[in-house]
Amino acid sequence: MNTAEDIKRMLGELVDEAIRIGKAEGEKTLGTDAQLKEQVKRLVDEKQMLAQQLNVLTGENDFLEDKVSKLRAKIDEQNEALAIYRVPTPRDCPFCGGPAEVHQLRKGEWYVACGNSDCPVNPETSCFDTETDAIEAWNNSYNTPKVTCDWR
Secondary structure, eight states, X not given: OOOHHHHHHHHHHHHHHHHHHXXXXXXXXXXXXXXXXXXXXXXXXXXXXXXXXXXXXXXHHHHHHHHHHHHHHHHXXXXXXXXXXXXXXXXXOTXXXXXEEEEESSTTOEXXXXXXXXXXXXXXXXXXSSHHHHHHHHHHHOOSOOOOOOXX
């Protein structure tokens, strides 16, 4: 009969044989321990390099987003400043559909009138201090649809 010591020794030999077979099979599919360590080291290095690149790109993205935000704010400021100087366009005459004309009598005296000499009404605004005020008065005074008449 086998003693307990013989059984332990046989179990130890079986375990050692299983480990040897496992290593041999692992080397066939994965490579040796040194190769595995090298692959792991390479993958860790690649991960660190990618993390550094991501940090750089994130920083550049934040910088660009900040730049874009500042440029948008500057464009908004410029648009607000330009809105002050933007002169509206006078609408066509509501009676004949002819083009409206802006006239300046003297400095600070602006008015708008129908530019069609055949207009049956020949409308015009009062005099205003600015061209913009005269055009706005013209555009807001005649909100009725175009009237067609044959008075001739």
